[in-house]
Amino acid sequence: MKRVILFLGGLTLTLVLLGVLVASSSPDGLEAVAESLGFSDRAVEGEPYSPFADYEFRLIDSSWPAQVTAGLLGVALMYGFGIVFGRLVRRGRGG
């Protein structure tokens, strides 16, 4: 189990640190369909209220550190969720 956790942890950090450098910014499948069928302008995006909108930390100008900061925040939030949910699962069976 430890080896799997180390492998997945390493892969996660590699994705965040290096993946953002090579990520494509082309529209995704749904965006492309919306554009070709003429309903992409129906998306209500509004003002970015989050400092991390679109996976970039708005207070950092340069793009790699801004994306890596946002990515690490998301990874930390999901890890935190896993800990909280894990406790809930244990408690749920009275253990």
Next chain:
Amino acid sequence: MHIPDGFLSIPVWAALDLAAIPSVGYFVRRTQRSFEDSRIPLLGVLGSFVFAAQMINFPVVAGTSGHLIGGALLAFTLGPSAATVVMTAILLVQALVFQDGGLLALGANVINMAVVGVWVGYVPMKLLGGRGPNLRGFAAFLGGWLSLMAAALLAAVELSLSDMAPSGPLFASMLGIHAVTGVAEGLITAVTLTAIQRLNRSFVLPSEAA
């Protein structure tokens, strides 16, 4: 595949928000009943991994991109009930913190990717997983492909019910693009699963002995 706000009509997003809440609640309770204690550390590890993988878009065809959704991957490693809960948490964080996917459309995205995508993706491994290593690799690939197609099909149904575009072209283009992206989803799912199985044979669910 994350539907933004504005693409769905009020009855469609409202009905799916209402459907998503008890569905996810049901899978939380199912996870509490049946999740193996030894896998608890994986909840955070796999949630983080799939979140990171979803950030990285790769080019698909003709100027479009896609990224791993990871429904089948989570289902094979956490079991489908916990996978639904973890995927819901990913979608919630993406909508609230990163403004990816609509807040009103969150129920639709949860039903498409966290509920239907996860459970459809689990079916091939459930049926073929006990029949030897080659079929397990194929089941992982097929699970990834099917989970993406199921989510794309549902998204097309929801967009069609919302009168965003004529049904014919909508279904054809949503399923067409995602049939291609699904090949990448299937390959990434199969390669990751094969690597994990090399490290720990009993890791991928349902385990080979079962």
